[in-house]
Amino acid sequence: MPLIAILPGDGIGPEVTAAARRVLEAVASDLEFAEAPVGGAAYEAKGHPLPESTLDLARKADAILFGAVGDFRFDTLERALRPEAAILGLRKELSLFANLRPAVLFEGLEDASALRPEVARSIDLMIVRELNGDVYFGEKGRGTTADGLREGHDLMRYDEGEVRRIARVGFETARARNGKLCSVDKANVLETSQLWRDVVIEVAADYPDIELSHLYVDNAAMQLVRDPGQFDVIVTGNLFGDILSDQASMCAGSIGMLPSAALGADGKKGMFEPIHGSAPDIAGQGKANPCAAILSAAMLLRYSLGRGEAADRVEQAVRGAIADGARTPDLGGSLSTDAMAEQVLERLG
Numbered sequence: 278m279p280l281i282a283i284l285p286g287d288g289i290g291p292e293v294t295a296a297a298r299r300v301l302e303a304v305a306s307d308l309e310f311a312e313a314p315v316g317g318a319a320y321e322a323k324g325h326p327l328p329e330s331t332l333d334l335a336r337k338a339d340a341i342l343f344g345a346v347g348d349f350r351f352d353t354l355e356r357a358l359r360p361e362a363a364i365l366g367l368r369k370e371l372s373l374f375a376n377l378r379p380a381v382l383f384e385g386l387e388d389a390s391a392l393r394p395e396v397a398r399s400i401d402l403m404i405v406r407e408l409n410g411d412v413y414f415g416e417k418g419r420g421t422t423a424d425g426l427r428e429g430h431d432l433m434r435y436d437e438g439e440v441r442r443i444a445r446v447g448f449e450t451a452r453a454r455n456g457k458l459c460s461v462d463k464a465n466v467l468e469t470s471q472l473w474r475d476v477v478i479e480v481a482a483d484y485p486d487i488e489l490s491h492l493y494v495d496n497a498a499m500q501l502v503r504d505p506g507q508f509d510v511i512v513t514g515n516l517f518g519d520i521l522s523d524q525a526s527m528c529a530g531s532i533g534m535l536p537s538a539a540l541g542a543d544g545k546k547g548m549f550e551p552i553h554g555s556a557p558d559i560a561g562q563g564k565a566n567p568c569a570a571i572l573s574a575a576m577l578l579r580y581s582l583g584r585g586e587a588a589d590r591v592e593q594a595v596r597g598a599i600a601d602g603a604r605t606p607d608l609g610g611s612l613s614t615d616a617m618a619e620q621v622l623e624r625l626g
């Protein structure tokens with residue numbers, strides 16, 4: 278019996294994970310679920326955003342369904358105790374270095390996209406974001422300059438091994454899709470990025486069938502709204518991937534639509550979560566779009582459980598609901614989180 282750890286977290290996290298869990302229960306009757314607090318909820322309950330017991334469950338589980346963490350109430354805590362430390366800790370402790378963030382425009386969502394319909398319709402891409410390194414995990418600190426000014430610093434750093442392993446995921450992902458990989462960096466300014474580019478080019482020698490291109494991140498941000506259809510797979514670092522995926526979400530209609538998978542070296546055990554956060558502005562109001570969480574559950578079925586057929590069924594059910602006009606407020610409609618989940622569940626048969 279596969280064990281699924283459910284880590285709902287804060288804000289809309291519990292609302293959307295409840296919907297995703299119902300979908301999992303509907304397509305797989307043999308799953309065992311265990312829930313544990315994470316983020317601000319865990320800090321309040323246990324004094325730490327990632328308690329040992331939660332980390333143990335995550336280690337033990339076959340897959341993790343994660344909601345979202347964070348609330349402005351915790352923004353003054355020391356960094357190690359903030360809710361966000363939990364998600365970073367889980368990614369690092371479980372060596373989940375490869376973050377797959379697909380952005381696709383579902384039929385009917387042209388009007389929700391921030392782009393013109395004919396431009397929006399072309400988006401079908403996968404962002405492969407490195408998740409264990411970069412400026413997120415480099416040495417950081419605060420101090421005072423000789424002149425008495427407050428200063429802060431965060432070291433951006435990758436070693437070639439870290440770049441090589443995510444580059445391979447990028448090339449393999451492109452091979453399984455349409456054979457095009459765009460590596461995004463800032464090699465015109467950053468040494469970390471020059472190393473990134475050099476290593477990606479070295480790895481490319483093993484993938485002569487893949488069409489490799491490179492873009493600076495500022496240009497990539499522009500191209501993503503000018504012509505998202507030009508991209509198949511984008512491989513990039515932790516920070517650039519974070520930013521570009523939120524941007525891609527609005528090209529595809531809403532941040533409430535984008536799922537993600539964080540995978541380790543075996544490409545199997547993983548943590549699955551919407552790319553969005555805890556959305557304190559709409560938490561507790563039943564307004565959250567559960568599709569990103571539901572589509573994350575589909576990725577869990579596909580990657581961690583090897584159940585591609587069940588994953589397809591879930592994705593088709595979401596597509597069907599959207600095509601038939603089901604809309605939460607972020608998509609211009611008025612369905613509640615639960616009503617949207619019902620629309621999906623009904624289409625699972």
Ligand SMILES: NC(=O)c1ccc[n+]([C@@H]2O[C@H](COP(=O)([O-])OP(=O)(O)OC[C@H]3O[C@@H](n4cnc5c(N)ncnc54)[C@H](O)[C@@H]3O)[C@@H](O)[C@H]2O)c1
Binds near residue numbers: 345346534551556566
């Ligand atoms: N994976 C995570 O746990 C994660 C990701 C991003 C941000 N955060 C945290 O979440 C908190 C809020 O951050 P933020 O406001 O910058 O980003 P956010 O993604 O939580 O929200 C941004 C905007 O998008 C809307 N939104 C997000 N998800 C939605 C959904 N499913 N349906 C409808 N609308 C949705 C919100 O209402 C808000 O207006 C912060 O504490 C941040 O650190 C956590």
Ligand SMILES: CC(C)[C@H](C(=O)O)[C@@H](O)C(=O)O
Binds near residue numbers: 347361365554
């Ligand atoms: C909450 C935060 C640490 C996280 C990140 O920056 O990775 C989030 O924005 C995401 O996209 O998953």
Ligand SMILES: [Mg+2]
Binds near residue numbers: 552
């Ligand atoms: Mg983000």
